[in-house]
Amino acid sequence: MTRPDDRSLSPTSTSPFADPDLTVVHAQMVVFARELGELYSAERLRSRELQQALEGVREMYVATMKSLAQVVEAKDSNTRGHLDRTQAYGLALARRIDPELAARPEVGYGFFLHDIGKVGIPERVLGKPGPLTDEEWEIMRTHPAIGAQIVEPIRFLGDAVEIVRTHHEWFDGTGYPRGLRREEIPLAARIFSIADSFDAMTSDRPYRRALPLERALDEIRGGAGTQFDPIVVEAFLELIEEHDLLAQGDAPLEPAPVLRAV
Secondary structure, three states: OOOHHHOOOOOOOOOOOOOHHHHHHHHHHHHHHHHHHHHHHHHHHHHHHHHHHHHHHHHHHHHHHHHHHHHHHHHOHHHOOHHHHHHHHHHHHHHHHOHHHHHOHHHHHHHHOOOHHHHHOOHHHHOOOOOOOHHHHHHHOOHHHHHHHHHOOOHHHOOHHHHHHHOOOOOOOOOOOOOOOHHHOOHHHHHHHHHHHHHHHOOOEOOEOOOOHHHHHHHHHHOEOOOEOHHHHHHHHHHHHHOOHHHHOOOOOOOOOOOOOO
């Protein structure tokens, strides 16, 4: 026989011993939990919609920057294809030295956008069919700072700004625009400096033919410790040897996937 005090005292019990206040509280909690769940679902939906909107804005910004960089490249017939090639070389080298660095999207953005500041260089200088005068070189050397000013307001590009700003710094401190040296120069910029120089040397210019690959590699070797980080030079030469570019001529190291989908 069950005694009265052994009976369930749940808020929904019909027992005369059940507390009517607990029944009300229980019902209120059920309603609160349901409303909280609905609010959470609505917030998740809004968060997803906001994220999609932000991704759309991001893609628009990158596409705009890419288009601007390609406009600059189109203005200078001497460097056509330079953006894609240097991005490919730079990412291949970055993957060898620091895979985590290479995987960061802003690094690929910085490699592709490195010359965007040339949009502010007069065409008489940018497209001159011959060597530049000292005065013209002074004008040309402003393009990293101009490029950084263009890219810097776009926050998600992050480290891309410093790649744009410092890719002409030299390891010994004699580069421009700031005269940074050694580890003061971001690693990504030290990597890209070699990719940029290698492509410049192995491409035709109005005032000279492209250097043979072995000669270009000699120049890279000779620049270790002055223009280039010696550790990065060593990694680059190993990369060239692994891909057997000496036998392939000007074959690219790898495709550059980062900006192609943008």
